[in-house]
Amino acid sequence: MPVRTEQSADYRTVMGNFPTGVVVVSGLADGTPVGLTVQSFMSLSLDPPMILLSVDRKSTSWPLIAATGKFAVNVMAADQQAVALTFAKSGTDKFAEMRWAPGTETGVPLIEGSHTWIEAQVADTFDGGDHVIITADVLSMQLAQDERSEPLVFFRSSFRQLGTPDL
């Protein structure tokens, strides 16, 4: 059923009121680093450890990553807003100014300064409207060395940081 314009705007507004973290999904396409910014990322299974994300069918980077099946989730730190914006621009050389190191399990790019990193292997993909739902097995994970590191937050179309103490 087609979605009316105002319905679509309401949907964006309502979903924009659900705060999320921000990640960059990165991989290698014939040895060249590629990636895109994603907020639809979550933990799926504890045993075995699995993650879930969804990617727009219009993404140009995801099909390149999917062809290898291996990728990293770089959880953006509070000071990585510029990185998140860089990876949200399609058709640009997103890694031109990026410092990264290859992941130990897969060699995919782990972006320097991220809050946490996960290396993963695609397990399955499912249709999800105009998006593809991806489930993946966790191969490795790392916490930022700086224990004061805080995550970047996306809420009401803006980047935020956690500014308040625990409730």
Ligand SMILES: Cc1cc2nc3c(=O)[nH]c(=O)nc-3n(C[C@H](O)[C@H](O)[C@H](O)COP(=O)(O)O)c2cc1C
């Ligand atoms: C905060 C934020 C969250 C985003 N979340 C998603 C997402 O969950 N899934 C998605 O496909 N695109 C998401 N995007 C949009 C992609 O990053 C954007 O379409 C990007 O240009 C795709 O690049 P590509 O064509 O190189 O794959 C998000 C963008 C921003 C700024």
